Amino acid sequence: MDVLRKDDDNPNRLNDESLGIYLHIPFCVRKCRYCDFLSFAGADADVIASYAHKLIGEISGRSVEFGPDRTVDTVYFGGGTPSLLSPKLVGEVLDVVYARYRVADDAEITLEANPGTVSEDTLRGYIGAGVNRLSIGAQSFDAKKLRYLGRIHSAADTRDAFAYARAAGFGNIGMDLIFGVPGETIAGWLDDMDEALQLAPEHLSFYSLTPEKGTPVFQDIVGGRVTEVSEIDDRLMYHSAIERLAEAGYRHYEISNAAKPGYESRHNLKYWSLDDxxxxxxxAHSYCDGFRFANTERMMEYMSAVTPLSMMAWEHANTASDDMAEFIFLGLRRTDGIDLARFSAVFGMNFWDLYKEETDGLIERGLLEQAGDTLRLTRLGLDLSNRVFQEYV
Ligand code: SF4
Structure with a gap:
C-alpha cells in the first residue's frame, strides 16, 4: 500500500482530548533471570531519589507541550520496580502531575509493586499519595519456579503483599503470572492460577515466558541445561488459564489480560486503542498527536540532560498508513477486536478497500473472524497473533 497522508482536520480522528502518563522507574533489587527490561539492580536510595527528581523536572518541563488542552485520566508507574520509590517520592511525583496537568477526578493511578519490597505502611503511604490501583508482580506461587526465575520474593511474600494492600484500602489490585517456565507442567501452572484466583485480584495478566537473548534463562536453553516447555503445552497452559478465568468470572479482554467486569486496565487499553x-x-515511549517518540535509554545521558527535550532519543511522525496499521494490529490484541465502522470514520477510508486480500486470507486460514462490523482473532488467531499482525505491518 502507498503511504497515505493524514487528514488532521477529520473530527473523528483518534482521541486527542485525554492523555495517559507513563512513568518509568528503572531500578530493581536484583535482575531476574529472564528479564531484558530497561532496569538496573542495586541502586541506593540517593540514586533513586535523584532520578525521581529528574523525572519530576521532565514531567513539569513538558507540561506546556502536552498539558493545557487535555485531561490526564491515567497515570502508570511502571518499571523496573516502582515500589522501590518511597511513598514520599511517589507523592512528590504525583504532586507535580496534579500541579502541571488537568487530572480527571476519577483518574486511574497505578503502581507496579514487587511483593518483596512492600509493607503495609508503604502501601498505606502509596494510597495517601494518590495511587488507587496496585499491580503486584507475583509471577508464581511455586518456590522452585520463583527461584529459577530469580525473583526476590516468596509465595508467602505475595500473599502478605496482597493482604497488606487490601488492609491499606486498595480495591483495585492486579496480579501478573508467568507460565511456560522450563520444567513446568500443566498441573503446576493450574495450581498457580488457583492460588492467584483464591486471592481474587480484580485483574490478572498471564504471560508466556519468552527467553530473551542474553538473559540467563536464554543461556540455559541454548546451553541445553534446561528444556523449554513444548509449544503444545505452552498453548494448553494458555487456554486452560482462559477457561479458569472465565469460570471465576473474569473477562478475557486482551491476549494476555483478564479482569473482573469494569476493572480492565484503562491505561493499557490506551496502548491498544491508539489513544494518546x-x-x-x-x-520511556510515547504516542501523542500522531507522533511516536522515546527517551534515551542511557542513564548518564538522561540524568545530565539540560532540558527535557534533550532527553529524547528519536521521534517518528506517523503517516496515515502507520496509524491504520497500528489501529489494526494493536486493536486486534483486544478480544473485542476492531470496529470496522470506526476505522472508516477515523481514517475516512473503507477497511476492505485497503486490506481485503490479507484479511480474506487470514479468515480463510481460521485466524480471524468477522461478525458484522467487528473483526477479531479466533482461538487459533490468539495463538498465532504475531503472524496475523505481520500481515498489516
Ligand atoms: S522485577 Fe521486573 S523489571 Fe525488575 S528485573 Fe525482575 S522482571 Fe525485570
Missing part, C-alpha cells in the same frame, strides 16, 4: 499517552523517564 506520554512516557516520562529513562527509555
Amino acid at each position: 499517552y506520554v512516557g516520562f523517564g529513562l527509555g
Whole structure:
C-alpha cells in the first residue's frame, strides 16, 4: 500500500482530548533471570531519589507541550520496580502531575509493586499519595519456579503483599503470572492460577515466558541445561488459564489480560486503542498527536540532560498508513477486536478497500473472524497473533 497522508482536520480522528502518563522507574533489587527490561539492580536510595527528581523536572518541563488542552485520566508507574520509590517520592511525583496537568477526578493511578519490597505502611503511604490501583508482580506461587526465575520474593511474600494492600484500602489490585517456565507442567501452572484466583485480584495478566537473548534463562536453553516447555503445552497452559478465568468470572479482554467486569486496565487499553499517552523517564515511549517518540535509554545521558527535550532519543511522525496499521494490529490484541465502522470514520477510508486480500486470507486460514462490523482473532488467531499482525505491518 502507498503511504497515505493524514487528514488532521477529520473530527473523528483518534482521541486527542485525554492523555495517559507513563512513568518509568528503572531500578530493581536484583535482575531476574529472564528479564531484558530497561532496569538496573542495586541502586541506593540517593540514586533513586535523584532520578525521581529528574523525572519530576521532565514531567513539569513538558507540561506546556502536552498539558493545557487535555485531561490526564491515567497515570502508570511502571518499571523496573516502582515500589522501590518511597511513598514520599511517589507523592512528590504525583504532586507535580496534579500541579502541571488537568487530572480527571476519577483518574486511574497505578503502581507496579514487587511483593518483596512492600509493607503495609508503604502501601498505606502509596494510597495517601494518590495511587488507587496496585499491580503486584507475583509471577508464581511455586518456590522452585520463583527461584529459577530469580525473583526476590516468596509465595508467602505475595500473599502478605496482597493482604497488606487490601488492609491499606486498595480495591483495585492486579496480579501478573508467568507460565511456560522450563520444567513446568500443566498441573503446576493450574495450581498457580488457583492460588492467584483464591486471592481474587480484580485483574490478572498471564504471560508466556519468552527467553530473551542474553538473559540467563536464554543461556540455559541454548546451553541445553534446561528444556523449554513444548509449544503444545505452552498453548494448553494458555487456554486452560482462559477457561479458569472465565469460570471465576473474569473477562478475557486482551491476549494476555483478564479482569473482573469494569476493572480492565484503562491505561493499557490506551496502548491498544491508539489513544494518546506520554512516557516520562529513562527509555520511556510515547504516542501523542500522531507522533511516536522515546527517551534515551542511557542513564548518564538522561540524568545530565539540560532540558527535557534533550532527553529524547528519536521521534517518528506517523503517516496515515502507520496509524491504520497500528489501529489494526494493536486493536486486534483486544478480544473485542476492531470496529470496522470506526476505522472508516477515523481514517475516512473503507477497511476492505485497503486490506481485503490479507484479511480474506487470514479468515480463510481460521485466524480471524468477522461478525458484522467487528473483526477479531479466533482461538487459533490468539495463538498465532504475531503472524496475523505481520500481515498489516
Ligand atoms: S522485577 Fe521486573 S523489571 Fe525488575 S528485573 Fe525482575 S522482571 Fe525485570
